[in-house]
Amino acid sequence: MLAMTYQGKRKIRVESKPEPRIEHPGDVILDVTRAAICGSDLHLFHALVPDTRLGSTFGHEFTGVVAEVGSAVETLRKGDRVVVPFNIACGACFFCERGLFASCENSNPCSTLVGGCFGYSHTTGGYDGGQAERVRVPYADVGPMKIPDDMSDEDVLFLSDILPTGYQAAEMGEIKPGETVVVFGAGPVGLFTAKSAWLLGAERVIVVDCIDYRLEWARKFAGAETVDFRAVPKKDIVGFLRKMTDGRGADVCIDAVGCEARGSKLHSALGLGLMLESGAPTAIAWAIDSVRRGGNVVLIGVYGPPFNLIPIGTAMNKGLTLRMGQANVKRYMPHLLEHIRAGRIDAKALITHRFPLEEIPDAYRLFDDKKDGVVKCVVIPPGASARAS
């Protein structure tokens, strides 16, 4: 089968690879119909996540049709259309029982940090991902959600990750009526975070980025006020945000940027150049500095082990609440499906580019360079049904 494979920093290729097989009675094999490229994939692409091995296939946001069914699977049959959460979760361990699916104990033998994820290095379990014609999906009775007959694969594709992630980010902010929320990052995750902040009752939502067309998306798609951090006087984004928020700072600040953040020469040099910290934690620092005392800071942007330099003493003295994590996708799927159905969130609208799987290297480059107005790229394997769009 055709699959995207990693070949080293900024190098990927489309190759013919052996078909995945049922490795465990709870597995299914899917014929992939749509697979998206995520900001998280860029961290792998830039070799920032430890134990990202050559030849592995990325892709943790996908829909597909069930092609093979393991002997223990009860709820899925050949031909079922499903959307799959990026977390691989057993559904019954200590963490899964509590709804913390991202922390499943039964899916990642390689570290104690996090549960298994599709296509996301050996640090999350060494699973091949869905940027391929076929993919193995373990614990198939737990993760996958059947796609309702009246909805297309693209309608629900982003239930696999970025919509639950953005929603959970806003929810972890514990937004109360009348509050002001600042979202750093106007990528797909930041846009869904801003959109969710309104649903949760924010009074003001401010989105910060430095790319014009993305700030326009934040205004038009998410109805937010926007700030270009490159255009603020004296490059003082924290001072600027504090002035915008009664001098005290916002009630909730959310990092939807992650470890490739721009805006600080120091962090770019230490984290991205010298690798003395795990990428650039610039957005974390800005969030901590521009939230009000006693406020909430949420990190949904991804950072790898082992550590980053962040102003934790400032956070301590300001009495902040910090919340963060990989999204527990499964928990949000039914609720957000209803929001999509009711037209409250047009998830599919974020798809700006579609590429055949064979051209995925171009898709990565485009998404990495933020060219041509790209928000979200989706790849389509050869033979994927047209019905999916």
Next chain:
Amino acid sequence: MDPNVAVDAPLENRPGVPMERSPAAPEPFAPREIPPQERRVEVLVEPEHDLTPVFGTAAPPHGISGAIRRAAYTFPDYRVRRWLLLLLADRLESQEARIARVMRSPVAWIGGGLVLAAGAASLFARRR
């Protein structure tokens, strides 16, 4: 402004509140007993932990980078050296691949042969 402002303001409308589902309960069709997946490829496992019943089978360790990965996995993930060794292995694996590519390419062999031949010829010429 968004016409749907605040539809999820009531806490009971928020699927992730409270953060830990209470009472804790398994998913309806979650397997109660999970048989172990057969180990067909080498899998590196967090020290002091058992292999999980399900695991990924992508890209098993190989070569010098693989040896470093094996060494890295002798340290638990709260030790910085685990991660530094893995980052080193990642860089090395790219170099290994580059060398392997060069060795596979006929251009390299022909080029290398020409360089050797030219060297030998010039030595020979100087002798004369």
